[in-house]
Amino acid sequence: MVLTFVTGSADAMGFLALGGAFSSVMTGNMVLFGLSAGRADAELAVTSGCAILGFVSGVLVGARIAGVARSGDPVWPRQVTWALLVELVVFGGYVVAWELTSGDRSSAAQLALLVVSATALGIQSSAIQRFGVSGLSSTYLTGTLTSLIGDVAARSGWPALRPRAQVLLALMTGAGVGAVVTAWQPRLAPGLLLLPLAAVIAGSVRLRHR
Numbered sequence: 001m002v003l004t005f006v007t008g009s010a011d012a013m014g015f016l017a018l019g020g021a022f023s024s025v026m027t028g029n030m031v032l033f034g035l036s037a038g039r040a041d042a043e044l045a046v047t048s049g050c051a052i053l054g055f056v057s058g059v060l061v062g063a064r065i066a067g068v069a070r071s072g073d074p075v076w077p078r079q080v081t082w083a084l085l086v087e088l089v090v091f092g093g094y095v096v097a098w099e100l101t102s103g104d105r106s107s108a109a110q111l112a113l114l115v116v117s118a119t120a121l122g123i124q125s126s127a128i129q130r131f132g133v134s135g136l137s138s139t140y141l142t143g144t145l146t147s148l149i150g151d152v153a154a155r156s157g158w159p160a161l162r163p164r165a166q167v168l169l170a171l172m173t174g175a176g177v178g179a180v181v182t183a184w185q186p187r188l189a190p191g192l193l194l195l196p197l198a199a200v201i202a203g204s205v206r207l208r209h210r
Contacts, residue, residue, distance in 0.1 A: 001166055001167055001170040002170070002196045002197075002199060002200050003124060003128070003138035003196075003197070003200055004138045004139075004141070004167050004170040004171045004174065005170045005171070005173060005174035005177075005192075005196055006124075006138075006174060006192070006193055006196050006197055007023075007024045007121060007124070007138055007139050007171060007174060008170065008171040008172065008173065008174025008175035008176075008177075008178060009174040009175065009177060009178030009181075009189070009192035009193060010023040010024060010117050010120070010121055010174075010178070010193055011023050011024055011025060011174075011175060011178070012174070012175045012176075012177075012178030012179040012182060013117070013178055013182050013189055013192075013193075014051070014114050014117055014118075016179060016182050016183065017105075017110070017182050017186065017189075018110045018111070018113050018114040018117070019043075019047040019107070019110045019111060019114055020032075020044070020047065021044075021047045021048045021051045021114060022051065022118075023051065023055075023114065023117040023118045023120075023121050024055065024118070024121040024125070024139040024140075025139075026051075026052055026055055026140075027140075027142065029048040029049075029051045029052050029055075030048070030052065032044055032047075032048035033045060033048040033049055033052065036048060043107075046111065047111060047114065050111055050114065050115050050118075051114050051115065051118045052118075053115070054114070054115035054116065054117075054118035054119040054122065055118040055119065055121060055122040055125075056122065057119050057122060058090075058118065058119035058120060058121060058122020058123040058124075058125070058126070059122040059123070059125055059126045060122075060126075061086065061119070061122070061123055061126075062083050062086075062087075062122060062123035062124065062125065062126025062127050063126040063129070065079060065082050065083040065086060065123070065126075065127070066079045066080055066082070066083040066126050066127045066129065066130040067079050067130060068129075068130065068132075069129075069130055069131060069132025073130075073131075073132070075207065076204050076207045077130055077131075079127075079130055080127045080128075080130050080131070080204065081201060081204045081205065083123055083124075083126065083127035083130075084123075084124065084127055084197065084200060084201050084204070085201060086123055087120045087121075087123040087124050087127070087197065088194070088197050088198060088201060090116060090119055090120040090123065091116075091117075091120050091190070091193050091194055091197065092194065093116060094113060094116045094117055094120065094190065094193070095190040095193070095194060097109070097112065097113055097116070098113060098189070098190050099187065099190070101113070102186060102187055117193075120193075121139055124138060124139060125137065125138070125139040125140065135147055138167075141167065141168060141171055144164050144167055144168060145164075145168060147164055148161060148164040148165060148168065151164070174192070177192060178192055
């Protein structure tokens with residue numbers, strides 16, 4: 001849930017302040033890329049296309065670090081923490097660039113920041129795959145929504161519905177908070193990425209030592 005909050009915040013920041021594309025919603029970015037061709041909008045094509053490339057790069061890096069699920073894996077594999085640490089470093093660079101360009105951010109700076117943010121979330125997406133749990137994601141949540149509605153239609157109990165509902169709520173909360181902070185206190189917005197992510201890493205270290 002905390003990682004999904006980070007995703008929602010990053011997407012809000014990207015959409016509102018970095019050119020109108022998303023940091024994690026690649027389905028949306030691919031639609032925007034298609035729209036750019038239909039409208040002959042070169043700027044939208046570059047923005048959405050670079051976000052996709054950044055995310056793909058992050059997924060490749062994250063997959064190399066986190067690896068694949070294996071029998072005998074602990075509840076929280078060490079490799080997941082390593083991947084999240086790399087994500088934290090990437091977001092650290094993002095925060096520095098965000099602060100240095102605040103107030104007068106060029107289109108090139110917006111694009112660079114969007115690519116860095118998408119790369120970080122691509123790493124996170126791969127890290128979560130290491131758990132080997134079908135349908136578990138902190139970035140791709142259309143399937144989560146589909147499963148939730150399917151369970152509602154099947155009249156599943158609240159214990160079965162709760163995990164998916166909580167994750168979706170975390171995404172919307174992150175997006176809402178990210179939008180408000182980006183609009184009114186933009187210099188504080190990167191804290192919505194770094195602090196929750198650092199808390200997850202710290203919690204994972206404690207979990208692994210239990």
